Amino acid sequence: xxxxxxxxxxxxxxxxxxxxxxxxxxxxxxxxxxxxxxxxxxxxxxxxxxxxxxxxxxxxxxxxxxxxxxxxxxxxxxxxxxxxxxxxxxxxxxxxxxxxxxxxxxxxxxxxxxxxxxxxxxxxxxxxxxxxxxxxxxxxxxxxxxxxxxxxxxxxxxxxxxxxxxxxxxxxxxxxxxxxxxxxxxxxxxxxxxxxxxxxxxxxxxxxxxxxxxxxxxxxxxxxxxxxxxxxxxxxxxxxxxxxxxxxxxxxxxxxxxxxxxxxxxxxxxxxxxxxxxxxxxxxxxxxxxxxxxxxxxxxxxxxxxxxxxxxxxxxxxxxxxxxxxxxxxxxxxxxxxxxxxxxxxx
Numbered sequence: 001x002x003x004x005x006x007x008x009x010x011x012x013x014x015x016x017x018x019x020x021x022x023x024x025x026x027x028x029x030x031x032x033x034x035x036x037x038x039x040x041x042x043x044x045x046x047x048x049x050x051x052x053x054x055x056x057x058x059x060x061x062x063x064x065x066x067x068x069x070x071x072x073x074x075x076x077x078x079x080x081x082x083x084x085x086x087x088x089x090x091x092x093x094x095x096x097x098x099x100x101x102x103x104x105x106x107x108x109x110x111x112x113x114x115x116x117x118x119x120x121x122x123x124x125x126x127x128x129x130x131x132x133x134x135x136x137x138x139x140x141x142x143x144x145x146x147x148x149x150x151x152x153x154x155x156x157x158x159x160x161x162x163x164x165x166x167x168x169x170x171x172x173x174x175x176x177x178x179x180x181x182x183x184x185x186x187x188x189x190x191x192x193x194x195x196x197x198x199x200x201x202x203x204x205x206x207x208x209x210x211x212x213x214x215x216x217x218x219x220x221x222x223x224x225x226x227x228x229x230x231x232x233x234x235x236x237x238x239x240x241x242x243x244x245x246x247x248x249x250x251x252x253x254x255x256x257x258x259x260x261x262x263x264x265x266x267x268x269x270x271x272x273x274x275x276x277x278x279x280x281x282x283x284x285x286x287x288x289x290x291x292x293x294x295x296x297x298x299x300x301x302x303x304x305x306x307x308x309x310x311x312x313x314x315x316x317x318x319x320x321x322x323x324x325x326x327x328x329x330x331x332x333x334x335x336x337x338x339x340x341x342x343x344x345x346x347x
Contacts, residue, residue, distance in 0.1 A: 008032065008092070008122070009057050010039040011050070011078050012069035021096060024112050025069060028094060031119040039067075044074060054081020058089060065090045065337060067122065071097015072151055076315040079150055079334055083132070090335040092122040099235035099316060101151045105245060106230075107342030126340040129332035130245045133229055137322035139309065145320045150334070152233060153327065155296070155310045156206065156224040156255075206308055207297045208254065212289035224255040227292060227327055231344060234316075238346045242286050248331035249288040292327040 010029065014022030029039045042057050044050045054066065058081070066089055068078035075093065082089055095103030095110040095118070103110050106128075109117045135153055137145040205221045219225070226233065228251045231243040240251040298308040307323030 006036070006064045007038050007040060007061055009054070009061060009063045009066045010041045010069065011044055011054065011067065011074065012041070012094075012096075013044045013074075020112060021069065024094070024096060024115060027115055028067070028069065028119060031116065032122070035119070035123045037064075037123065044070065044077065048077075050074075050077035051081035051084055054078055055085045058082065058085040058087055062087075063089065065092050065122065065125070067092040067094060069094040069096055071095070072099055072101050072316045073097070075102050076148075076150055076317075079132075080148055083148070083334065088335065090125070090127045090337050092337040094118045094122075099232075101230055101232045101235065101316070102336075104232045104235070105151075106336065106338040107344070108338060121339055122337055124340070125337055127335045128246060128338055130334050130336050131229060131248060131250070132330045132333040133227070133250060134328050134330060135314070136326045137312065137320050138324040138326070139322055140307075141324075144322070147314045147319060149229065149314045151230050151315045152226060152228050153312065153314055153325075154224060154226040155208075155294075155312050155325075156222065205298075206310060209295040209297070210252065211293040212252075213291040214289040215287060219254045219256070222254045222256050224253075225294070226253045226255075227251070228253060229329075231346065240286070240288075241344075241346050243288075246332055247288075248290050248329055250290070250292075250327070250329050252287040252289065252292065290329040290331070292325075294325045294327070296323050 010025060010032075012021055012025045014025055025041060029041065032039055040057065040061050040063070042053055045053060054077070057063075058066065066078060066082055068074050068091065074097070079091055082091055093103050093106065093108055094115070095108055096112065100110040102108075108114075108121060130150070133149045133153060135147050135149065136143050137147075205223055208219045208222060208225050210217050210219065226239060228239060228243055230245055231238050231241065233239050239253045243251045296308050296310045309321040309323050311321050312319045312325070
């Protein structure tokens with residue numbers, strides 16, 4: 001008598017990372033098969049087509065879980081496909097990207113060398129529900145875009161860096177030698193330096209009027225504003241160490257100057273032994289809420305007849321510009337397979 005193997009969908013781009021992702025997909029299939037788990041592989045697609053592919057594959061196969069092999073962008077697209085399907089199916093994470101904010105926030109080891117450990121986590125199938133964010137963007141009082149996010153939403157200098165990175169990445173693709181040498185992390189670092197130096201010439205600071213269901217305040221002269229769903233930011237930083245992924249609250253972090261931007265780059269490294277909390281210094285106020293309304297301005301209060309359009313990013317990808325954004329948290333909306341009993345080392 002044969003035992004029917006449970007089916008997991010496996011989403012990934014086999015051509016990513018110069019073919020390394022394709023080899024990882026094949027290895028994951030083999031490792032899961034050894035544990036009695038059959039996989040149906042679905043290749044991710046560019047131009048926002050992946051969520052519909054996930055939805056259709058779920059309708060066809062009714063899997064026990066949907067696995068995302070890739071970075072934070074792949075997580076976003078696969079998770080949106082699961083939610084759109086209407087089925088409450090757990091999501092497994094095989095983090096292979098540059099930042100891997102979600103994987104690191106959940107305690108999942110990252111990279112091809114961690115495939116055995118990742119598959120072991122999936123096979124044990126411990127599920128935790130995480131919060132999901134929904135955001136609407138406005139210009140001149142009119143809504144013009146909506147998005148769902150699982151990691152971060154931010155405004156200001158960081159999204160500007162992403163925009164420069166994306167332009168640089170497209171330029172580099174045209175030169176094969178540079179494409180081989182100048183990989184994603186290097187592109188991001190180059191774009192960050194470019195935008196940071198440019199900020200000394202071009203105005204970057206803006207004011208934010210923030211209204212939430214828990215607090216209201218105005219922040220003047222900030223360079224970045226981040227709404228965070230998970231603890232890890234940009235792969236290595238923990239901007240708010242009290243963040244939880246399932247408490248129905250997202251953290252708000254406003255960075256007020258270039259100096260503070262640099263201090264956070266160094267001081268908020270996830271395992272930095274000299275971070276303020278490790279030295280016994282008081283932590284800043286914990287600003288967290290489940291609903292946010294943000295209005296952006298530049299200039300003095302008496303000249304605020306019109307809003308200022310600010311660049312934004314969603315889950316590490318360049319999004320839209322807007323002068324007014326509304327965010328709400330959908331508590332414990334998505335099931336994610338993760339290690340049981342994970343204790344964050346940054347606490």
